[in-house]
Amino acid sequence: MNLKTLAQELGLSPTTVSRALNGYPEVSEATRIRVMKAAEAANYRPNTQAKRLATGRAMAIGHIIPISTRHEIVNPVFADFIAGAGEVYARRGYDMVITIVPDDQEARAYAELRSKGNVDGVLVHAPKVEDHRIAMLDHLGLPFVLHGRVSGIESSYSWVDVNNVRAFTRATNFLLDLGHRRIALINGIGNMDFARRRRRGYEQALTARGIAPDPALITEGEMTEAQGHDAAREMLQLSNPPTAFLTASLLSAMGARRGIEEAGLKMGRDISIVTHDDELGYLKNGTAEEPIFTATRSSVREAGRRCAALLIDQIESGDRTPRHELMEAVLVLGQSTGPAPTA
Amino acid sequence: MNLKTLAQELGLSPTTVSRALNGYPEVSEATRIRVMKAAEAANYRPNTQAKRLATGRAMAIGHIIPISTRHEIVNPVFADFIAGAGEVYARRGYDMVITIVPDDQEARAYAELRSKGNVDGVLVHAPKVEDHRIAMLDHLGLPFVLHGRVSGIESSYSWVDVNNVRAFTRATNFLLDLGHRRIALINGIGNMDFARRRRRGYEQALTARGIAPDPALITEGEMTEAQGHDAAREMLQLSNPPTAFLTASLLSAMGARRGIEEAGLKMGRDISIVTHDDELGYLKNGTAEEPIFTATRSSVREAGRRCAALLIDQIESGDRTPRHELMEAVLVLGQSTGPAPTA
DNA sequence: GGTCAAGTCCAAAGCGCTTTGGACATGGTG
DNA sequence: CACCATGTCCAAAGCGCTTTGGACTTGACC
Numbered sequence: 001m002n003l004k005t006l007a008q009e010l011g012l013s014p015t016t017v018s019r020a021l022n023g024y025p026e027v028s029e030a031t032r033i034r035v036m037k038a039a040e041a042a043n044y045r046p047n048t049q050a051k052r053l054a055t056g057r058a059m060a061i062g063h064i065i066p067i068s069t070r071h072e073i074v075n076p077v078f079a080d081f082i083a084g085a086g087e088v089y090a091r092r093g094y095d096m097v098i099t100i101v102p103d104d105q106e107a108r109a110y111a112e113l114r115s116k117g118n119v120d121g122v123l124v125h126a127p128k129v130e131d132h133r134i135a136m137l138d139h140l141g142l143p144f145v146l147h148g149r150v151s152g153i154e155s156s157y158s159w160v161d162v163n164n165v166r167a168f169t170r171a172t173n174f175l176l177d178l179g180h181r182r183i184a185l186i187n188g189i190g191n192m193d194f195a196r197r198r199r200r201g202y203e204q205a206l207t208a209r210g211i212a213p214d215p216a217l218i219t220e221g222e223m224t225e226a227q228g229h230d231a232a233r234e235m236l237q238l239s240n241p242p243t244a245f246l247t248a249s250l251l252s253a254m255g256a257r258r259g260i261e262e263a264g265l266k267m268g269r270d271i272s273i274v275t276h277d278d279e280l281g282y283l284k285n286g287t288a289e290e291p292i293f294t295a296t297r298s299s300v301r302e303a304g305r306r307c308a309a310l311l312i313d314q315i316e317s318g319d320r321t322p323r324h325e326l327m328e329a330v331l332v333l334g335q336s337t338g339p340a341p342t343a
Numbered sequence: 344m345n346l347k348t349l350a351q352e353l354g355l356s357p358t359t360v361s362r363a364l365n366g367y368p369e370v371s372e373a374t375r376i377r378v379m380k381a382a383e384a385a386n387y388r389p390n391t392q393a394k395r396l397a398t399g400r401a402m403a404i405g406h407i408i409p410i411s412t413r414h415e416i417v418n419p420v421f422a423d424f425i426a427g428a429g430e431v432y433a434r435r436g437y438d439m440v441i442t443i444v445p446d447d448q449e450a451r452a453y454a455e456l457r458s459k460g461n462v463d464g465v466l467v468h469a470p471k472v473e474d475h476r477i478a479m480l481d482h483l484g485l486p487f488v489l490h491g492r493v494s495g496i497e498s499s500y501s502w503v504d505v506n507n508v509r510a511f512t513r514a515t516n517f518l519l520d521l522g523h524r525r526i527a528l529i530n531g532i533g534n535m536d537f538a539r540r541r542r543r544g545y546e547q548a549l550t551a552r553g554i555a556p557d558p559a560l561i562t563e564g565e566m567t568e569a570q571g572h573d574a575a576r577e578m579l580q581l582s583n584p585p586t587a588f589l590t591a592s593l594l595s596a597m598g599a600r601r602g603i604e605e606a607g608l609k610m611g612r613d614i615s616i617v618t619h620d621d622e623l624g625y626l627k628n629g630t631a632e633e634p635i636f637t638a639t640r641s642s643v644r645e646a647g648r649r650c651a652a653l654l655i656d657q658i659e660s661g662d663r664t665p666r667h668e669l670m671e672a673v674l675v676l677g678q679s680t681g682p683a684p685t686a
Numbered sequence: 687g688g689t690c691a692a693g694t695c696c697a698a699a700g701c702g703c704t705t706t707g708g709a710c711a712t713g714g715t716g
Numbered sequence: 717c718a719c720c721a722t723g724t725c726c727a728a729a730g731c732g733c734t735t736t737g738g739a740c741t742t743g744a745c746c
Binding site: 284 | 344386387388389390391392393395396401403408410417418419421422423425426429430432433438439440441442443444454455458459460461565566567568569594597600601604623624625626627629644
């Protein structure tokens with residue numbers, strides 16, 4: 001069933017039928033209703049490709065996911081972010097087009113998306129400390145929104161981010177207030193911008209209290225359970241071990257807890273943990289009423305929603321002035337923190 | 344830059360340029376090279392929408408992800424599966440179109456995808472015990488491949504699946520051989536077909552050794568850390584507790600381990616665990632040389648690759664005869680299993 | 687030398703839609 | 717009554733590509 005035959009059946013021109021269905025005013029209400037009903041009855045839906053070609057709008061948003069050929073990690077946050085963004089796309093009539101690409105071909109993938117015209121804009125993930133993608137996308141003229149920021153360049157493009165500095169400053173201060181002085185940071189990969197910011201928040205809080213950050217208490221890594229475990233285990237063997245851990249993800253925190261318990265210590269009594277919690281669907285921090293870990297919490301799914309909404313707004317309005325959204329993490333109290341043990 | 348102007352610049356007709364670029368034989372090798380070079384230089388790439396409209400092929404595969412409005416879980420396996428499928432799509436020139444949809448509108452979403460023509464086929468996820476999607480897709484005439492199977496109807500459509508029955512039979516036999524008699528199953532959600540199959544494998548193995556499955560030792564749930572923990576904790580408090588657990592995912596296994604340790608027991612010595620391991624990128628079972636958990640292992644990413652390849656093969660060949668691929672899980676030995684403690 | 691197949695190219699139609707630029711009727715206004 | 721704004725519809729062009737159905741040249745073959 002296509003527009004032409006539908007129009008024939010109705011004894012109307014394709015023009016009128018198209019206008020009736022798309023809500024243009026140049027058609028009488030009576031015929032509009034007649035057309036709508038016939039379209040419904042015939043289960044007619046305009047062909048996407050034809051519509052796209054005619055309008056010049058792809059009605060699709062791209063996500064490019066680089067896959068490292070070396071360490072094959074798929075970002076665990078990805079699924080939830082996608083789910084959030086996808087809700088918005090569906091509601092607003094956009095397709096979500098995901099491209100998996102070897103990480104050395106990422107730039108090329110953006111250029112192709114642009115020149116082939118399959119998308120109206122892209123959502124950009126996981127910014128690194130020095131991220132060349134911004135300049136590249138500006139150059140391509142492809143509308144985009146960044147999930148996160150790149151330190152140093154924050155005003156020339158649109159982004160949605162969590163206030164990571166503030167979240168980790170608060171978390172650190174919270175531990176300091178409980179009397180902890182040896183606080184360790186089990187961070188994400190060092191060249192990720194969000195990890196850099198969290199570290200900054202952590203160090204600022206320490207410094208403000210006159211405590212010099214100890215490099216022996218800072219590690220970076222892939223935010224897996226194993227990473228959390230190994231890092232905690234090693235640090236607890238130091239001659240001057242930490243009494244508290246700050247971890248970058250629930251998985252790391254779970255690993256750290258295991259390391260703590262292996263050392264014969266009890267989390268929340270002997271050693272405290274504050275973790276960041278992205279509120280992933282499959283990785284809950286206990287229940288809403290009873291969190292296991294004290295955590296800086298911010299929904300990555302909500303971030304996905306906001307990114308998508310922002311991008312579509314920009315595309316549809318044609319307004320290219322950058323917009324920013326800074327989400328604040330809440331600090332929720334769980335069972336993983338307590339006063340520093342008195343030596 | 345479009346075909347027309349490129350043709351003009353070359354002093355050729357659009358026909359010839361199109362043919363040259365698409366590898367048709369009706370063009371001399373000399374002009375083909377000339378065209379290729381000019382296209383390269385002009386950074387020309389044919390407009391996707393136009394190509395799609397002209398050829399009638401969407402060059403895209405759809406994935407529909409239903410999101411339950413009640414429990415907001417995003418399948419943790421999803422990201423890795425997508426990554427695998429996406430590799431294949433990219434290699435073969437297909438887009439991956441993902442639609443997030445409230446679960447009560449899933450059928451509608453498939454119908455729309457079909458009538459709007461945005462995809463050439465779909466990959467169907469997470470089959471339930473009685474899954475109406477197969478009949479629906481057959482009726483729609485939309486090519487599809489199912490990741491998993493639906494017990495009872497296995498020959499009328501294409502699927503790629505792990506031999507779950509066999510995997511769990513082997514795991515159970517392995518524990519039985521170690522002397523375990525009270526073996527618990529911490530399974531996935533009961534109406535998922537894969538969970539049903541795993542249970543079947545488990546029960547078959549027990550029965551074959553003359554052990555009647557004990558309903559008190561079987562639970563079903565969402566495969567989270569908390570589920571594993573709570574289930575293990577409860578079962579260990581039974582008057583006749585299990586000496587071994589079979590879990591459906593690494594997260595459940597991690598939770599079970601926590602429950603075991605909380606009970607003052609040691610995994611691998613007092614209580615054994617065998618888990619299924621989907622080899623998710625962000626959830627490793629220790630290292631390849633030293634797995635933590637004894638596990639039935641099967642890469643969901645590889646399953647994604649195979650599903651994608653199978654679907655594209657079917658679409659491009661036009662051959663609609665169903666094809667099946669059954670993947671065998673390997674049983675890897677970790678540190679979580681040992682002989683049953685002698686009472 | 688005439689015929690025919692093969693090689694090389696092109697004009698034009700068509701994919702299914704949107705959109706421009708009228709055409710025609712109607713009714714209100716001076 | 718002439719004029720014009722308004723409402724309602726349509727024909728046709730166009731989006732950028734593919735593909736059908738030739739046209740023309742060349743060289744082999746009888």
